[in-house]
Amino acid sequence: MGPEITSATVRVIEAAGVDVNWETHILGAQAQEKYGTTLPDEAITSIRENRVALKGPIMTPVGKGFTSVNVGLRKALDLYANVRPVRALPNVPCRYPELDLVIVRENTEGLYSGIEHVVVPGVVESLKVITEKASRRIVKYAFEFARDNRRRKVTAVHKANIMKLSDGLFLDLFYEVSKEFPDIEADDKIIDNCCMQLVMRPEQFDVLVMENLYGDILSDLCAGLIGGLGLAPGANIGEQGAVFEAVHGSAPDIAGQGIANPTAILMSGLMMLRHIGEADAAARAEKAMLDVFAEGKYLTRDLGGTTNTADFASAIIERLAATESRSA
Ligand code: ATP
DSSP: OHHHHHHHHHHHHHHTTOOOOOOOOOOTHHHHHHHSSSSOHHHHHHHHHHSEEEOOOOOOOSSSSSOOHHHHHHHHTTOOEEEEEEEOOTTOOOSOTTOEEEEEEEOSOBGGGOOEEEEETTEEEEOOBOOHHHHHHHHHHHHHHHHHTTOOEEEEEEOTTTSTTHHHHHHHHHHHHHTTOTTSEEEEEEHHHHHHHHHHOGGGOSEEEEOHHHHHHHHHHHHHHTTOGGGOOOEEEOSSOEEEOOSSOOOTTTTTTTOSOOHHHHHHHHHHHHHTTOHHHHHHHHHHHHHHHHHOSOOBGGGTOOBOHHHHHHHHHHHHHHHHHHHO
């Protein structure tokens, strides 16, 4: 459902008054058919040149077929920090209406290094790679993010009791880097306990930093706490650029029906606007979106409503237009 939710987002961004000259690129299975590769060079060059991109979810075959384009893109551009704010929205039925935390996920290594091999038939090794360089820079990013966004605490999530060397290195670096940020509280949680604590007392968390796979799993868990994957945005940040995309995948079960919730990618788009200095437009669009939620009339199916993707975007655009004509 990538094209459906992405075009809804593009419409809202344009209605917010940002004059974007979009360069459009196809990735994944369709690119494979057209160009013979799932990740065409033109797309990577375009992002390198523009330094910013809005990306719809791209399907990854399970257990076979091509490797993940989402992961490939993050690696190709060294987008090492995956920032995923988790904030409940007004009027959306969820377990924790007050929840407001941020997951900072390492994006380039860990078990996502994709190094797997068959040792002998029936025995497979999958390597988890943790480096000092990548761990230090993601932990630093998390603390800098906390400082810049007036967050009070950073929690490292790990399994250093079992993976003493790999997660142990990550944890040691976390506490070493934390000394550079004396104003921000630093603590850690073992991943299994962290899952329970997130479900029972999520208010104790603020910014959470972790390696790749833990970040993938906790992101979905946290999305569940605020009403589902349709509401969880994200940004992949690196020195060479930034790619904004929702936490969720390509949702093949509802693709092509025009019913997906575009909120997660829309909020990713708003993160992108703030990243490029269009904070006013982002605030206008966000206010219009929040008003639509507060009104409670237009909810997509994942939230118990009947509104389709395009109509949800239209409701936001109508509110934007109404605000503009009031202030004119
Ligand atoms: P990936 O492995 O690519 O991250 P995933 O396993 O997280 O994907 P998704 O494609 O995100 O799986 O979908 C999980 C479930 O959430 C599906 O039932 C899907 O329909 C639903 N879902 C995901 N995104 C949305 C959305 N934007 N609107 C409505 N439902 C969604």
